[in-house]
Amino acid sequence: MIQQILFALVAIVAFSWGGRQFMKIRRNIMLGKETSLADNSGARWKNVFLIAFGQKKMFKRWIPAIFHGFIYVAFLFTQIELVEIFIDGIFGVHRFFAPILGGIYTLLISSIELLSLGAFIGTLVFLARRNLLKIPRFHKPEMNGWPKLDGNLILYGELLLLLGIFCMNGADAVLQQVDPQHYTSTGATALSSWIGPAVFGGMEQGTLVGIERFGWWLHILVVFAFLNYLPHSKHLHIFLAFPNVYFAKLQPNGQMDNMPEIMKEVKSMMGLGPEGEEEMPMDEEIPEFGAKDVTDLEWRDVLAAYSCTECGRCTSVCPANITGKKLSPRKIMMDTRDRAEEIGKKLDTGSVEFIKEELRASEKTLTKANFDDGKTLFDSISKEELHACTTCNACVEACPILINPLDIILKLRRYEILTESAGPSDWVPMFTSIENGGAVWQVPDDRDAWAN
Amino acid sequence: MSSLNVPRMADLAAAGKKPEILFWVGCAGSFDARAQKVTRAFCKILNETGTDYAILGKEESCTGDPARRAGNEFVFQMTALQNIETLNLYEVKRIVTTCPHCFNVIKNEYPALGGKYEVVHHTQLLQELIDNGKLKIDGGAFAGKKITYHDSCYLGRANGVYEAPRSLLEQLDNELVEMKRCKSNGLCCGAGGAQMFKENEPGDKRINIERTEEALATGATIVASNCPFCLTMLSDGMKAKEKQEEVMVYDLAELIVNNKGWE
Numbered sequence: 001m002i003q004q005i006l007f008a009l010v011a012i013v014a015f016s017w018g019g020r021q022f023m024k025i026r027r028n029i030m031l032g033k034e035t036s037l038a039d040n041s042g043a044r045w046k047n048v049f050l051i052a053f054g055q056k057k058m059f060k061r062w063i064p065a066i067f068h069g070f071i072y073v074a075f076l077f078t079q080i081e082l083v084e085i086f087i088d089g090i091f092g093v094h095r096f097f098a099p100i101l102g103g104i105y106t107l108l109i110s111s112i113e114l115l116s117l118g119a120f121i122g123t124l125v126f127l128a129r130r131n132l133l134k135i136p137r138f139h140k141p142e143m144n145g146w147p148k149l150d151g152n153l154i155l156y157g158e159l160l161l162l163l164g165i166f167c168m169n170g171a172d173a174v175l176q177q178v179d180p181q182h183y184t185s186t187g188a189t190a191l192s193s194w195i196g197p198a199v200f201g202g203m204e205q206g207t208l209v210g211i212e213r214f215g216w217w218l219h220i221l222v223v224f225a226f227l228n229y230l231p232h233s234k235h236l237h238i239f240l241a242f243p244n245v246y247f248a249k250l251q252p253n254g255q256m257d258n259m260p261e262i263m264k265e266v267k268s269m270m271g272l273g274p275e276g277e278e279e280m281p282m283d284e285e286i287p288e289f290g291a292k293d294v295t296d297l298e299w300r301d302v303l304a305a306y307s308c309t310e311c312g313r314c315t316s317v318c319p320a321n322i323t324g325k326k327l328s329p330r331k332i333m334m335d336t337r338d339r340a341e342e343i344g345k346k347l348d349t350g351s352v353e354f355i356k357e358e359l360r361a362s363e364k365t366l367t368k369a370n371f372d373d374g375k376t377l378f379d380s381i382s383k384e385e386l387h388a389c390t391t392c393n394a395c396v397e398a399c400p401i402l403i404n405p406l407d408i409i410l411k412l413r414r415y416e417i418l419t420e421s422a423g424p425s426d427w428v429p430m431f432t433s434i435e436n437g438g439a440v441w442q443v444p445d446d447r448d449a450w451a452n
Numbered sequence: 453m454s455s456l457n458v459p460r461m462a463d464l465a466a467a468g469k470k471p472e473i474l475f476w477v478g479c480a481g482s483f484d485a486r487a488q489k490v491t492r493a494f495c496k497i498l499n500e501t502g503t504d505y506a507i508l509g510k511e512e513s514c515t516g517d518p519a520r521r522a523g524n525e526f527v528f529q530m531t532a533l534q535n536i537e538t539l540n541l542y543e544v545k546r547i548v549t550t551c552p553h554c555f556n557v558i559k560n561e562y563p564a565l566g567g568k569y570e571v572v573h574h575t576q577l578l579q580e581l582i583d584n585g586k587l588k589i590d591g592g593a594f595a596g597k598k599i600t601y602h603d604s605c606y607l608g609r610a611n612g613v614y615e616a617p618r619s620l621l622e623q624l625d626n627e628l629v630e631m632k633r634c635k636s637n638g639l640c641c642g643a644g645g646a647q648m649f650k651e652n653e654p655g656d657k658r659i660n661i662e663r664t665e666e667a668l669a670t671g672a673t674i675v676a677s678n679c680p681f682c683l684t685m686l687s688d689g690m691k692a693k694e695k696q697e698e699v700m701v702y703d704l705a706e707l708i709v710n711n712k713g714w715e
Contacts, residue, residue, distance in 0.1 A: 060637070254610025255560035259525045263565060266529035272537070290523065317633075319640040319663075324656030388653040391521050391645030392605040397636050410523070417523035426650030431519055431527050438513035438531065440479045440649065447477070448509040450488040451458040451495070 003213075007089035007220070014224035021231035025306060028344040031368055032299030035247065044246050047402065052245040057400040061313070067125050070118030071158065075238065077112050078165070085220050095172075098184040106187030113169060113191040116162050123158045130155075137312030140321075142331040147234065147310055154235045161222045167215025170196035171208045178205050240307035241401040247300050248402035253393040256410060259289065262418075290414025292376045294340045295368060297408060304403040305336035314395035314405055320388040327388040329395035329405035335380040336408060346373055377412065386412050387424055458495050459506040461542050472504040473577075474544045476558065478551035479514050480680035486687065487550075487680035490703040494550050494574055496714050497705060501586040505548075511538050517553040520561070522646040529565070532557070536567035550574045550705065552606035552679045553644070559611070573607055575617040575678050575704050582623065592711045594626040600672035601628060602663070602686060603638035604679035617678050620704050624711055629670040639663050643681035664689025668699065675701045 050056045055072065058065040087096045098105050130138050130151055138151070173196030175183040187193075200208060230236050267273040291297050314329035315321050321328050346354050347366060355363055356372040363370050386409055395405045417423045433442045464471055475498065481491040498505050513535050516528035539547075547569050549555045559571035572580075581587035599621060607613045614635045621628050633639045642652075642659030652658060664686055667675045675690075677683050683701055690696045702710075 252556075252560050252611050254556040254606055256520060258561070258564035259529075262525045263529050263533070266526060266533060270530070270533060272533060289525065317637065317639075319642060319659045320653070320655070322639075323659050323662055325653045326655075327653075384653050387650070388655075389645050390605070390640045390642060390647050390659065392640035393609040394605075394637075394640065397609050410521070413521075413523035414525060415523075418525060423523065424650045427522050427524075427646060430522070430646065430649040431524050434514045434516065434519050434531050435527050438534075439483060440514050440518055441483055443483045445483065446510055447482045447512055448458070448460070448507065450482060450491055451456055451507070451509075 001092065004090065004092045010224060014227055018227040021228065024344055025231055028340040029299050029302045029306060031295050031340055031343055032297045032302040035298040035300040040250055043250050047245050047248065048242060051402060052242045067122035070115060070122040074115035074119035077115055080108060081112055082223065085216065089220065095184050095186065098186055103187065106189055109169065109186055110190035113189055116165050117191060119158065120162045123155050127155050137316040140312060140315055140328055142328055142334055150233050154233060157222055157226060161219055164215045164219030164222060167211050168219060171200050171212035171215065173197060174200045175208050175212060178208065234308065234310045237307050237309035237401065240303065244303055244307035245402050247303060249404060253396055262289065289418035291411035292378060292415045294336060294343060294377065297411060301408050302336065302340050305333045305340060307401060308333040308337065308403055310334065313398040313400065317394040317398045319390055319392055319394065325388040326382065327385040332381060332405045332408055333403060335377065339377050339380065343371065347371060381412065383416060456492055456495055457499060460509045461506045462511065464506050465542060470543065471506040473546045473548055475505050475507050476547050476549040476554050477507055477512060478549060478554040481550050484680060484684065486683060490550055490680060490705055493709040494705040496709055497587065500714060501581050508538060515554045515557040517557045518646040518649060532562060532565055536562055536565055539567055539569065544569055546570045548572050548574055548577045550680065552604045556606045556610050573613060573678065575620060576613065578620055578704065578708065579616045589623050589708060589711055590625065594624045594707065594711060597626045597674060598629055598672040599626045599674040599676055600631055600667050600670040601676045602641065602667065602682055603635060604677065604682050605640050605644050607678055608638055609636055617704055621676060624707060629672050631666045631670055633666065639666065641682040641685035643685050648681055660685035660689040661692060664693055668693065668695060673699055675699060676704055676707060677701060678704055
């Protein structure tokens, strides 16, 4: 009974606290502008099945794909055992599904055990890849400090989760023989039915009960801890990868989004607009184009930033990064998420000092619309990084969950050129030549001189 | 240089004729000395196969690709809308380009501005000419030679065209050796995204050198490309590596013209 009360209390705290943080993440994602989903939900679901559930793009690199596959499938399957742990925890029963499912239960637990073993090995391999083999993509400058620790903490947490399962099932297997009245038979499971007796056989019943309970509580407490840790971790991809893949762009990678407001303006300048179209009101502020901050991006871009698990495949194929330039597509995503977090935290303070100066007299409540802390994405993303991009789409192609760093880079470039009228001076003659001569170079010849 | 008969859209229109396909030459194809050779080679193929085509000539402008990718939407819209006016005036239905940047912009980005056409890259049209028997190629000059193929980003990853160019090479009966990074994993030449028009950011190496080294590692004596900017970047890379005498960088259209002896 005490255990039931304790379980209920821990669950309530974990869910309410975790839930609050997930709501904040939702709020932060919605800091972005509306995303147009010129829709084709069939193609979107296909992506979810193939790329999210099917992990299709992970298999561009076989070794991590296989080990990640173990951890991922184990994660999916263990959810079934988690449901049972919940039922047992709340109603004070033991292995609720065992008598109901019978042989299927044996099969289920066996699969979970085998997958857990695979996940355990996978996790050790991943720890080794990060810390012993020092795979280059895990050791780029943006990975220093918290991101590196975060990556390792997750893996240690996974080991604890699996250790919990092994203790729980192993001790239970012995208890089924010692005290069959209280411990429902699970049938001969794949691992615990023989490893359990091998490791825990011959122990006092009291000790066995202790180990079983330790395993059970360890597993569920780490699950609750994860739930509350995820909102602060790159590991959030275990949930957000799915919506991110669903909402990812469907158009060809090479296609940049049109800017209808500029098209309209240019059409009316060139006399191409429909007759009698309204002129842009002159008294209005000059509008800003492109993006300088998270609030100018689409919410789909911010969702992508929160979905990024910092694997660095994008950076490892980026031609600029490979040749020693500062640009790292992964850093673009990490900076976007950090900035969204920063804005979110400042909005939480409700402090009027973050209201745009000119609005402070008239508006008393801080909102995302009147927010201004004097900072932008450009405080963390330098122009040098943006200018180094060749728009080659290698990063987009590399991402296993369809994150598009190029989209953000191009929106920031548009801000620099269109709103700040800045940018590399080398580009100015190119712009002028196109505008005045219709060619990318200043050329004396006719365009068809080559044919004469 | 032998004289080349290249039909102009305006002349055909004056005679009340509409060609089946418009050849969009692009800035590089029009003005860059190296890319002009590709343009001429492609026109030779069009002429020899009796393809009903024309160019816009002086009425063509930059598609606006580098301006848009640099971030300058105003310049892009000005030149793009002008081009669409011209194309729509001639009621153009089908376009072929020798430049994957022009290909991508006209195919994917002009529709939102009111320009809807069927657009093919020249490697796709060449394959089509072979498929319907108008162009016949066989081993000849390149039989057995080691050739490597460089995927341009804007034909490859941007639009998913990997096979048409490779199938052309196959028919030239040479030995295709792939680079370590190829197809969807292909490495950029370093020119895209308006990089062609500015100095590099500080780093350890130029991207074209990285790619050139990879091409050299295949042991191929010919590097085939499908983009005038890749052509420049890789040729420059070969010069920097002092390999310009041993390893030639060609566009696929040039390889075909060479093969047919149409020089």
